[in-house]
Amino acid sequence: QVQLVESGGGLVKPGGSLRLSCVASGFTFSDFYMSWIRQAPGKGLEWVSYISDSGTTIYYADSVKGRFTLSRDNARKTLFLQMNSLRVDDSAVYYCAKCIYRGDMDWFDPWGQGTRVTVSS
């Protein structure tokens, strides 16, 4: 079955960097759009970024544009989120999610279990 396993979260100081990874299995990774969504502690959900199956189309939320970079390695079935210039308000659980249909943008499900990022001095 579909599995998405995130890693790379942790505690980092403001201004620091982290690289999140999401390893996929149980489906043809290169056929599907992928995304990162985050949830701050006790707060709502925020869409961070998504990437097309080929990697040629990427969208970012304004709150992370210029600081975060989304990429994918289809051969390794892995999604990456490079996060630079981290701020306190970037603290959240970051979820990786898979598009429900292949080849085009659509809804996202399932989501992984998430990796926690804490930005604090």
Next chain:
Amino acid sequence: EVVLTQSPATLSLSPGERFTLSCRASQSVSTYLAWYQQRPGQAPRLLMYNASKRATGIPARVSGSGSGTDFTLTISSLEPEDFAVYFCQQRYDWPFTFGPGTKVDI
């Protein structure tokens, strides 16, 4: 940015009861609206998409309706596993946005 509002914020119900949640968009999103369920300690799970289509594995007692700016999620008879937080989400326009959620508790 499309702003989604949900009502009520919290709902206290008993197993077997029927509930209806509301989601309102600040502008028309056509039927590009989904509902997610989040149980404590878990990732959100897709329940409904395109306003009224059930996601894979979702039982028929869960239904959705609406278009434009007003949407509803209905569960006809609450099971213990339905006590959770429910979010609506639009993908009509980027950035995709979520509602603040409705908590359904016992």
